[in-house]
Amino acid sequence: MNRPFKPYPFTAKQYPASLPPLQGGVDQARHPVVVVGGGPVGYCAALGLASHGVPVVLLEADDSVCFGSRAICISRRSLEIIARLGAADGFLKQGLPWTGGRSFYRDDEVLHFKMPMDENQKHPPMINLAQYSIEQLLLDAAEQRSDLIEVRWQNRVTAVGAREDGTRLTVETPAGAYTMEADWVVAADGGRSLLRETLGLKLKGTSYEGRYVIVDIVLDSARPAERLAYFDPPCNPGSTVLVHKQPSGVWRVDYQLRDGEDPDEAIKPENVMPRVESLLGMMGEKGAWSPVWIGIYKANALTLDDYRHRHVLFAGDAAHLLPIFGVRGANSGIDDADNLAWKLAFVVKGIASPRLLDSYSAERVAAARENLGYGTKSTEFMAPPSFAFELMRKAVLGLAVKFPELRSLINPRQSSAIAYTGSPLNMTSQDAEFGAGPACGHVLTECPLVIVDGASTREGHLTDLVGADITALYFTDDGAVPDELTTCHAAMRARGIPFAIVALARQAGFARAHGWDKSGRLFAMYDAAPGTLYLVRPDGHVFARWRRFDAADVTGAIDHLLQS
Template identity: 45%
Template sequence: MRPAGRDETDSLYFTYPHFNEPRGEARAHLSDAVPVVIVGAGPVGMVAALSLAREGVRSVLVEARSSFNDGSRAICIARQSFHILQSLGALEPFLAKALGWTTGRSFYRGKQILEFTMPDGPSEKFRPMYNLQQQYIEAYLYQAIAANPLIETRWQSEVVGMHSGPVGVDLTIRDPEATYALKADWLLAADGARSPVRRMLGLKLRGENYEGRYVIADIRMQHDYPTIRRALFDPACRPGGTVLIHKQPDDIWRIDYQLASGESETEALREDTVRKSVALVLEDIGYSGSWDLEWWSIYSANTLALDEYRHGRVVFIGDSAHIVPIFGVRGLNNGIADAHNIGWKLGRVLNGRAGEDLLDSYTPERRGATLDVFANATKSARFMTPPSHGWRIMRDAALGLALEHPFAGELANPRQMTPFTYARSPAVLPDDPGFAGGAAPGAAMPDAALTDGFLCDRIGSGYTLVCFDEELSDEVSRLPDAPEVVCLDFPSDASRMLGANASSAYLVRPDLHIAARWREASAGRIADAIKTLSFRKD
């Protein structure tokens, strides 16, 4: 919602483009069959399209809107998502605009009870977290989409019918000019929490709904507080409630404040009510300068998911597959990981480099990640929005204890998102027992500072072997379907971080997770692993 007199794209700081439906010659091929249709051109759908394109696979993005999402919405981009953006060639505008941060502070009744710092250091190219409004996230991804000849985007195009069969999906699409049929070999549903695709298949999310409701308000003000995530518990402006405050680019600040249990949503969303509520928050944090109201909305905390993310030739990604609480900033980042995961797998199936059984790893990996998010986010949600009187008594007791005892303040730590480890995935090989340290198969490949940059800069677009022996590097480079090879110095910070000796090697998947590792590697063992991980029957 926006202030009176301004429409939904009349922003104080962002110019929304307007995209027409396909016109002219483009309409001549609207019904031509395509390998993949992606429903939804938000961040998750666009990451999926870019991931497929990296494997050389064409896709069509179908989007009912005529522009990007309004309002900041998802704003926190985790370090691992920046690694994904780099792998997709979309990084530079994000680095130039986003605000990196490492620190969070929590306050109880105006007194600081916790300051946490997320892991960071010179071995990391990217900061643990970045703040950037969703409009920019979508705009920067679309820059990469528009420059890629393998991706077609159809705006103002709504899926109004669908039939999924054993060899493809038949779609009926309506745009302002006509309704037409489109056949795809595969469909990726990135159409959000109210997914029409999910509804057409008769599927439902299952899980828990929480009572806590929050108003999001974006405001513009010149405030010199650093880029630090602030959480206010039981503040004077919201007795008994919680307030979150994030700094964003362009002097935009995101304020989330909790509604009381009996507070009317209709009344809370009135412009004058929002202005009064924001003014009280600003007074609470000691800001007395001028400010402008940009946009506002409302959300509640839920942990909901499909039992299976793949249904025949239809695969669900992002909010269409799961809805997670915002606490710990896991929603967008979880969706980006979904899209990258299915993108490289489906891409390799369609380009003939992998068998279709590889796709059976998608649900266990990404639903496993969702359940891990639920486990952590549920703890945060119960602390941020206690679901019962008993929970509130315990939460307030912990906060009161934190006023005098710093250890209790750790209970207010939101447990920021970390990449999930696919330890039991069929697309990951068992660990080598010879390792005493380092990152195990299934984990995200850690970064390392090198003499000429960072390890993440050297990881290729397909499978990549990281080793420390030039002779092994040469042998692996000559293998059929050879991975890209990165040979690092030994000994080095990287070898110590990976727990490696001179004969060790790590095989990294296209989604930057470790597929296998060997304490004493050989070209033969690596060749066998690549064959196994291809899931081909030839």
């Protein structure tokens, strides 16, 4: 079958190699932070640091954003993070939102799942957007912060020397090589991380033998965006097939190779096209289609034991490799960047002890292991690693047609926000007094609000009120804030600690409030009464809460956060 390939409906801008001013092949500036790798994780880390006023040099080995099918699903939690970075509008404008999916066993539908979506939410559970668009939107935001973010294109790190007081990098470019010094390095250089390899660090876990072919096609179809999974389909017996719709008429098809298939032969167009044609016929898709790109991958469930190596901090695929099932890869990496950026910024600015960075590793390694647990279950169901697993899957799929209670075993467990319940930063002494609301370590529960800005108001959400500061959410009848909290605010600001008070009023008409609980849901959702206080980290995780507090409680919790 001969089908000509079409280009992606996206034109990547190409950037020339850039060199800093050099003296004897040395960048004379010592940089507070260098980010290695310009993918979604690297850009989010750079944008997060810039939001705290920290200058960043970002080194990207290529001359443009990525090419080919990589990450395509962005979760609600990632959208919340990207919104704080000032880049969400493009994601929401271009991305295709979806709320669930369907799974089929042979000819029968065995699961129709829905992700949580209600009137409290600001963002959809998931949007589909190709990684080249993801990177371009984040790059656009970074270019708007050129006062703090310097992107160096075609700058490939070839050597790294990690010391107790900083890191030296050797960088190759088409215009010449140079060395540079950094106080801190964020290693976001992907699954084949040179920094990880050079420093002799090893990923640990499971690498699965099964392989999947990825095919991006352009297809004219009005079918809605949802996750489609086909187990042992008539078009490809013995295989598992996943289908996702993307913007601009691009569709991604992933199908599992059967045992004994040669991967090199499997990705040849003459072997791929008949399978795609057969799949589309089975789905009832009769529109014209053309291939765009073909690739191959295998599932990995691997992580470093520690994401901090002296002054090098690992994030994204450089730190962990997660199975694609449940779309945790890029989303977990964006969460890494969000966790790391504020902590590293506080350390660089002298606000916090470098020990705070140990909590980055502790929290995100635990998150990776939780994600690996879910991803491993999904992987073993999607591609059974043994005959016993395959028998179990056939039994579950066959019985799920008649017994709905078994369908939860098929659910792919899509990516969701991770709670840092075991974090050393939490102050949990008052948690037991609450019957609802986000406990210490959890992200804020979303709720619509009327946001008050002086004499003007607008419709918004609670997460709109949390920025780069440590935030005190104070629940009040009329917007009034007690003197002890304003005194604490002044003392923190005098110490250079970014601290903000957000007053959440139960009643309307008070200009001194920041948010009005117009829906009447917020106070109940947080089990709050006038006088309740939640302390929130810059990444949106709660780290302390009280029904009643005094200034010493607040000061002690923040000092614990910064010195942990």
